[in-house]
Amino acid sequence: MAVPREQLEADVLIVGAGPAGLSCALHLAQLIKDHNQSGAKPELSAENIYVLEKGREIGAHQLSGAIMNPKALAELVPGFEKSAPLDTPVTDSAALFFTQNSSYRFPITPPPFQNKGNYLVSLSKIVKWLGGLVESAGVNVFKEFGGAELVYENGAVAGVITEDKGLDKNGRPKSNYTPGYELRAKVTVLAEGPRGSLTKKLVSGKKLDNINPQSYGIGLKELWEIEPGRVEPGYVAHTLGWPVEMDMYGGGWIYGLQNNRLSIGLVIALEYTDPQFDPHQAFQKWKTHPHVRQILDGGKLVRYGAKSLPYGGWYARPRNGADGALIIGDSGSFLDSQRLKGIHLAIKSGMLAAETILQALKTGDTTSKTLGGFEKRVEASYIRDELWKVRNFHQSFQHGMWQGFVHTAFQQITGGRGLIDPMRVEAGYKHYKKRAASGPAKDEGDRFKGDGKLTFDRLTDVYHSGTRHNDDQPCHLHILDPGVCATKCVEEYGNPCQYFCPAAVYEMAKESGGTLKLKINFPNCVHCKTCDIADPYQVIDWVVPEGGGGPNYEGM
Amino acid sequence: MKIIAVTEQRQGKWNNTSFEILAAAQQIAAAASGTLSAAVVGKNLDALVAELAAKNVSEVLQVEHDLLEDYTPDGFCIALKQVIESAKPDLVLFPHTYQVRDFAPKLAAMLGKGMIGDSVGYRHEGGRLIFVRQMFQGKTAADVSFAGAGPWFASFQSGAFRADQLLASDGGAKPVHKVTVELKPEQIRTKPLELFKEAKSAVDLTQAALIVSIGRGIKAPENIAQAEAVAKALGAEIAASRPICDEGWLPMERQIGSSGQTVAPKLYLALGISGAIQHVVGMKGARTIVAINKDQNAPIFEIADYGIVGDIFEIMPALTEELQKAK
Numbered sequence: 105m106a107v108p109r110e111q112l113e114a115d116v117l118i119v120g121a122g123p124a125g126l127s128c129a130l131h132l133a134q135l136i137k138d139h140n141q142s143g144a145k146p147e148l149s150a151e152n153i154y155v156l157e158k159g160r161e162i163g164a165h166q167l168s169g170a171i172m173n174p175k176a177l178a179e180l181v182p183g184f185e186k187s188a189p190l191d192t193p194v195t196d197s198a199a200l201f202f203t204q205n206s207s208y209r210f211p212i213t214p215p216p217f218q219n220k221g222n223y224l225v226s227l228s229k230i231v232k233w234l235g236g237l238v239e240s241a242g243v244n245v246f247k248e249f250g251g252a253e254l255v256y257e258n259g260a261v262a263g264v265i266t267e268d269k270g271l272d273k274n275g276r277p278k279s280n281y282t283p284g285y286e287l288r289a290k291v292t293v294l295a296e297g298p299r300g301s302l303t304k305k306l307v308s309g310k311k312l313d314n315i316n317p318q319s320y321g322i323g324l325k326e327l328w329e330i331e332p333g334r335v336e337p338g339y340v341a342h343t344l345g346w347p348v349e350m351d352m353y354g355g356g357w358i359y360g361l362q363n364n365r366l367s368i369g370l371v372i373a374l375e376y377t378d379p380q381f382d383p384h385q386a387f388q389k390w391k392t393h394p395h396v397r398q399i400l401d402g403g404k405l406v407r408y409g410a411k412s413l414p415y416g417g418w419y420a421r422p423r424n425g426a427d428g429a430l431i432i433g434d435s436g437s438f439l440d441s442q443r444l445k446g447i448h449l450a451i452k453s454g455m456l457a458a459e460t461i462l463q464a465l466k467t468g469d470t471t472s473k474t475l476g477g478f479e480k481r482v483e484a485s486y487i488r489d490e491l492w493k494v495r496n497f498h499q500s501f502q503h504g505m506w507q508g509f510v511h512t513a514f515q516q517i518t519g520g521r522g523l524i525d526p527m528r529v530e531a532g533y534k535h536y537k538k539r540a541a542s543g544p545a546k547d548e549g550d551r552f553k554g555d556g557k558l559t560f561d562r563l564t565d566v567y568h569s570g571t572r573h574n575d576d577q578p579c580h581l582h583i584l585d586p587g588v589c590a591t592k593c594v595e596e597y598g599n600p601c602q603y604f605c606p607a608a609v610y611e612m613a614k615e616s617g618g619t620l621k622l623k624i625n626f627p628n629c630v631h632c633k634t635c636d637i638a639d640p641y642q643v644i645d646w647v648v649p650e651g652g653g654g655p656n657y658e659g660m
Numbered sequence: 661m662k663i664i665a666v667t668e669q670r671q672g673k674w675n676n677t678s679f680e681i682l683a684a685a686q687q688i689a690a691a692a693s694g695t696l697s698a699a700v701v702g703k704n705l706d707a708l709v710a711e712l713a714a715k716n717v718s719e720v721l722q723v724e725h726d727l728l729e730d731y732t733p734d735g736f737c738i739a740l741k742q743v744i745e746s747a748k749p750d751l752v753l754f755p756h757t758y759q760v761r762d763f764a765p766k767l768a769a770m771l772g773k774g775m776i777g778d779s780v781g782y783r784h785e786g787g788r789l790i791f792v793r794q795m796f797q798g799k800t801a802a803d804v805s806f807a808g809a810g811p812w813f814a815s816f817q818s819g820a821f822r823a824d825q826l827l828a829s830d831g832g833a834k835p836v837h838k839v840t841v842e843l844k845p846e847q848i849r850t851k852p853l854e855l856f857k858e859a860k861s862a863v864d865l866t867q868a869a870l871i872v873s874i875g876r877g878i879k880a881p882e883n884i885a886q887a888e889a890v891a892k893a894l895g896a897e898i899a900a901s902r903p904i905c906d907e908g909w910l911p912m913e914r915q916i917g918s919s920g921q922t923v924a925p926k927l928y929l930a931l932g933i934s935g936a937i938q939h940v941v942g943m944k945g946a947r948t949i950v951a952i953n954k955d956q957n958a959p960i961f962e963i964a965d966y967g968i969v970g971d972i973f974e975i976m977p978a979l980t981e982e983l984q985k986a987k
Contacts, residue, residue, distance in 0.1 A: 110795065112802065246796045285795065553957070567918070567937040575902075575919055576912065616880045625906070627919060 109265065109286040114154045116461055117263055117289035119251040119302060121157035122166060123227070123447050124433025125295030126234045127180055127454030128461075129155050133241035135462045148465055150242035154287060156266065158250035158631075160652045162235030165297075165631055167325060167411040167657050168227035168447065169357055169367060171219050171340065175486075176451035181237065189229040191361050194219040195338030200395065202345040202356075207395040216442045217342050224338065224359050224367070227447065228657045250648030251302045252284055254292070260427035260471065263288040264302065267648045275578045290470045291461050292429045295454065298412045299633040300435040301647055303422065307431075312422040317531045318437060319415040319498055320637045321354070324387040324606055325369035326565070327660055330403035335360035344505070347389040351504035352376045356390050358399065365406070366399065371444065373415060374604070374638045375502055375532030379539070379597040383634075384410075384606045385552040388559040400558055408560075408568040409657050410606035410632040415441045418488075418495040419526050424478050427471040430457045440490050441498035449487050456481040493520040499527040502535075536640050538596050562608040566628050570656030571607070573627040573649055580649035581609065581624050581635065588641050589622040597640050604638045606630065630655045661694030661789075664721070664749040666740065668757055669700060669708055670731065671855075677755035679823035681816050684782070685753050686716060686827055691784055694750070697721050699743060699839075701736055703729040713834045716827035720836045721747070727843045730852040733763040739841040741770055746839070750810040751789070756817045768813040775813035776804050780820040863897060863913060870896035871925045873916055873943070874904055877932015877953060877972050881909040886976040887931055893983035896929070901939045917942035932972045935960025 116132065118125040133150035140147055159165040171194060177184050199210040199217040210217075239245055252267040263286065270281035294303045298320060307313060339360035348354040354372035361367060370387040391400060414420070414437050421437040424430055432438065432453040439446030460478040464470045482488055500511030500522070515522035554560040560568075573580075583589065590612070593599050601610035601622075607630045613623040631654045636646040665685040667678035682698060689696040698712045699721040712720045723743055727735050744752060744767075754760040756778045768775040780801070781792040790805045791814055806812045865871065872891040878884060884898075891898045898914060905915040916923055917939040924945035931952050933939060936959070943949070944963055951964035952972050961967045968975060 112795065244800055246799055249796060282797075556959070556962075563936040563938065567941075572919065575906070575915075623906075625903075627902075 107268075107283045109283050111286045111288060112154075114263075114287060114289040115148065115152035115465055116154070116291045116293065117287050118153065118155045118293040118295055119264060120295040120297060120300070120433070120435075121155050121159075121162045121231070121235055121238075121245055121247075122295060122297055122433060122450065123231060123234065124435075124438070124450035124454040125155055125293065126162075126231065126238050127176070127451040128293055128295065128432060128457045129153050129238045129243045129245075129454075130234065130241060131180060131455040131458035132461055133238070133243055135458060139462065139466070144466070146466070148462075151244065153243045154289070155238065155243060155245040156249045156251055156264065156287075157245060157247045158648055158651050159247065159654055160656065161232065161247060162245060163228040163232035164656050164658065165654055166228040166231045167323070167409040167655075167660050169323075169325070169359060169369060169444075170225050170227045170447060171359070171445065172223050172225045172227075172230070173445055173448040174221070174223055176448040176455070180451055180455060187233070189233050190223045190225055192224050192337040194222045194224060194340050195336065196340065198339075198341040200341055200343045202343050202347075202390075202393055202395065204346050205394060207343070207393070219340050224340070224361055226659050228660045230447075248651035249285075250651050251296070252648055254302055254305060255286060255288065261292045261306065261429035263292055267651060269650055271578055271650075272576050273578060278576070290428070291464055291475070293457055293461070294429060294431045294435050295433045295450075296435045298414045298434040299636055299646070301636075301645075303431055303435040304636075306426060306429060307422045310426050312425060312431075314419055314421050314423060315526055316416055316419040316499070316529050318420045319441075319502070319529055319532055320374045320412045320634075321371050321415050322374055322383050322410060322412050322604070322606065322632065322634050322638075323369055323371045324384060324410045325367065325408070325660065326387075326405055326568075327407040328366045328368065328400060328403045329406050330364050330366045330399060331401070332364050334364075334399050334403075335366055337362045343390075343395075346393060347386050348372065349504075350506060353498075353501040353505065353508065354386075356396075358396065366403070368396065368400075371413070373498075373501065373532065374412070374634065375535045377535050377537045379536040379600040379640065380603050382552070382603040384562050384565070388552060388554060391558055397558060405560065405565075405568055407570070407657070407660055408565040409655055409660050410569075410630055410634070412633045412637055413444070413446070414439050415498040416529070417441045417498060418491040419499075424475065425472050427475070430460065430475055430478055432457050438487060438491075440494060442494040449490065452485060452487055453482070456485060456487075495520050496522045496525055496527040499529045502529050533638055533640050533642065536597055536600065539598055562606065563628075566607045566630065569607070569630045570658070571628060571630050571654060572656070573629065573653035575627050577650045577653075579624050579626045580647050581626055581629070582645040582647060583622065583624075584643040584645055585641065586622070588643055590620045593641065594620060600638065600640060601635055601644070604634050606632060606634065610635065661689065661692040661751060662697075662747070662749045663689050663694055663751045663753060664697045664699050664744070664747060665753045666699045666701070667712065668755055668759055669702055669705070670759075672704065672708065674708070675755060675757055675759075676823060677757055677818045679826050680818065680821040681753050681755045682712075682715060682717070683823060683826040684816055684821040687821075687825075688751070688753075688782060688789070692789075695719075697747065697749070699723055699740075701728055701739060709836050710833070713836050714829050715834070716829050717834050719834060722836055722838045723841060724838065725841055725843050727845060727848060731759055732848050732850045732852060733766060734848045734850065735843060736763045737767045737770055738843055738847055740767055742841045743839050744771065744811055748811070751812045751814065754813070754815040756815040760815050764813060764815060771811065773808075773811060773813055774806065775815070776806070777815050778817050779804075779814055780817050865897055865899055865914065865916070865921045865923050868897040868923065868925050870894055870927045870929075871899050871916075871923060871943075871946070872896045872929045872931065873899040873901065873933060874910075874931045875901040875933030875939070876903050877934075878904065878909075879932075881907070883973070884909060886973070886980075889980045890929070890931070890976050890983070893980045893987075894927075894929070896927070899923070901933050901936075930960055930964070931976065933960055934958045935963065
């Protein structure tokens with residue numbers, strides 16, 4: 105049924121108010137101001153830039169470690185040190201290797217783990233601050249609105265339809281029903297973060313895949329308040345080893361923040377072989393390592409969250425070849441997979457997109473002919489330098505640490521080329537071994553419960569994510585082939601969704617007859633997108649829920 | 661500019677938004693040196709009409725018919741169409757009420773015109789009347805105006821204008837014109853039944869002194885009757901944790917927890933509830949918490965004043981029996 109929708113016209117529509125989207129908006133507003141002051145025609149206005157943000161507030165869905173390389177922010181907001189909510193400069197960088205009971209500090213911290221000149225920040229706070237600058241530049245940021253569908257016109261992207269509001273759990277209109285708006289724009293910028301739901305559609309629809317599919321990891325984070333004196337603000341440690349098996353890729357972080365706050369987390373590549381591996385449990389286990397335990401002991405969990413991240417780098421960048429659209433930030437694979445740093449590249453990609461868009465608005469040509477200038481600007485910038493050096497880095501680790509170290513050694517001395525260039529990968533979910541190979545199914549009763557002080561079960565952690573959704577709305581996790589779950593998947597993989605989801609959304613519930621049925625507790629969702637990425641049959645489609653739903657990552 | 665403001669009444673009682681749009685219509689008419697007719701539709705309207713005639717309007721249009729006694733979209737559209745065709749206004753204004761939402765777009769369409777609904781303001785700009793509508797839940801506003809010839813149809817949101825700015829007549833009662841409309845019973849396709857008020861939500865858990873609450877341990881909807889028997893014997897309300905309401909086994913208004921109600925009864929009896937923090941935040945204020953769960957490690961026991969490790973299906977019937985005996 106065609107729903108009559110209100111239409112609104114914009115010059116530029118940016119989906120996602122993260123570092124990439126907001127930098128694009130802010131830089132474009134600055135460029136438009138200069139353009140108008142120079143008296144050049146046509147006259148443009150920052151008020152015709154719209155930004156959509158599905159979170160309740162700008163910054164609510166931002167989660168990162170985070171160590172920020174400030175160079176892009178310095179270009180975007182000169183003198184940012186005076187006004188940006190930076191937590192603390194990095195003062196000490198350590199690389200630790202964990203065995204179950206001991207830890208070893210690498211005598212020399214390897215270059216990728218060095219962070220001199222970088223800042224420890226709360227990405228949520230930085231983005232909230234950036235959002236303030238964007239709004240005062242005259243840009244409209246619509247909070248609590250997500251991009252649900254792309255609008256096409258003659259094959260070109262022509263805007264976005266926002267999500268319908270006020271539908272009940274069966275999809276029927278409630279008294280507050282408001283159909284989504286049709287926002288038409290000359291240029292649509294997808295800055296949705298990792299595994300953007302519109303980006304996914306655009307990339308598959310327009311065949312924009314690069315030579316490698318995107319590789320992803322999942323990062324789980326807890327923010328703690330610890331006993332004074334345990335960790336100095338500015339101390340940064342990265343851990344390798346226990347409890348991450350050597351056939352997997354992942355590691356932990358410990359960042360000392362101001363006011364006895366501590367950011368800890370674990371990142372795991374979503375290409376492990378055991379379909380019943382539980383990243384949340386691995387994170388909890390990691391906290392019981394003596395080195396971490398003695399830091400956390402007596403402290404208090406403040407907040408929890410999880411988010412996927414794109415590891416694929418240069419060879420997994422979706423091609424920016426669509427008419428009317430650009431893909432930036434994590435959606436565009438602008439993340440250094442070796443250093444796991446993407447904030448500065450997201451900002452830079454947003455700025456380069458802004459320069460490209462100004463050109464398009466000036467000439468009136470918003471086809472890939474002008475927008476293709478984005479690629480050239482990326483090629484000519486330090487984004488390319490940084491990503492090119494590590495273009496084969498993550499691929500080396502797709503079968504674990506040992507092979508990775510060997511490859512990396514060669515890449516280090518050949519400027520990134522290494523033994524194979526380009527090194528290919530397959531999508532991470534293809535790494536799962538079928539049940540017979542990965543051992544018997546785990547019993548649901550054995551799920552990790554935690555001690556409630558140092559370690560937590562998933563529901564307790566989810567509570568600390570502050571996530572909230574209106575329960576009476578259609579489930580935003582679409583199972584494209586529901587027949588698979590209780591039959592084939594039980595036998596072949598033992599329902600990995602129950603294990604990879606860090607928010608206890610998926611549950612194979614026993615019916616009274618003893619049969620299994622998939623139950624989706626979607627209000628728990630923290631919008632990490634892991635399910636969309638890691639499902640072995642690729643039948644989970646994450647779509648935007650009603651705007652305003654999702655976690656509250658204030659301070660994360 | 662000739663304006664008709666269509667007021668709204670039901671059973672002789674005003675919808676007060678009517679006066680807000682009358683005030684708006686006065687202001688638009690004054691700025692455009694136009695005339696303003698206040699229309700009211702229904703039956704036995706004399707008292708209401710007199711009230712309108714005491715306001716600063718050019719005239720009052722009294723649209724009466726037996727078939728307009730009760731509101732029907734067909735009746736109101738057919739009647740108002742005739743009014744508009746004979747009066748030939750440039751602009752027809754409505755309060756944005758549920759009733760107007762129901763019939764006004766249809767009326768505009770019958771005349772081949774568009775309608776700007778739910779406006780919050782207007783302004784005159786370059787000889788054009790521009791309406792302001794909120795978009796994105798009030799985060800931005802759009803300017804909208806009519807293309808083509810009148811009559812134009814528009815409605816204003818409740819609260820957009822102030823009824824106390826409505827000007828009274830400066831010189832006695834204004835003229836009242838009774839408008840005769842042709843209306844036949846067969847033209848009206850809906851049969852209004854008696855008006856009713858939606859029953860208030862039957863339960864207010866926040867006021868309940870005693871609550872019996874069930875969780876996943878109840879296993880199947882057919883087992884809820886056993887918990888309800890306990891509640892009845894105790895004189896308590898029945899409530900549940902999220903999974904139960906999620907399944908639709910109990911209505912959502914009986915859900916306790918972070919996404920449901922927060923309660924603080926004298927007694928909270930938790931049957932088969934594990935005590936996830938999402939539930940606990942909704943009931944930890946209870947004065948006495950009694951928990952029954954077969955898992956002795958269930959977190960609910962950490963906050964319970966009294967705990968029974970056991971099978972609720974054994975305990976519920978026994979408890980019901982003892983409670984009945986004690987009465």
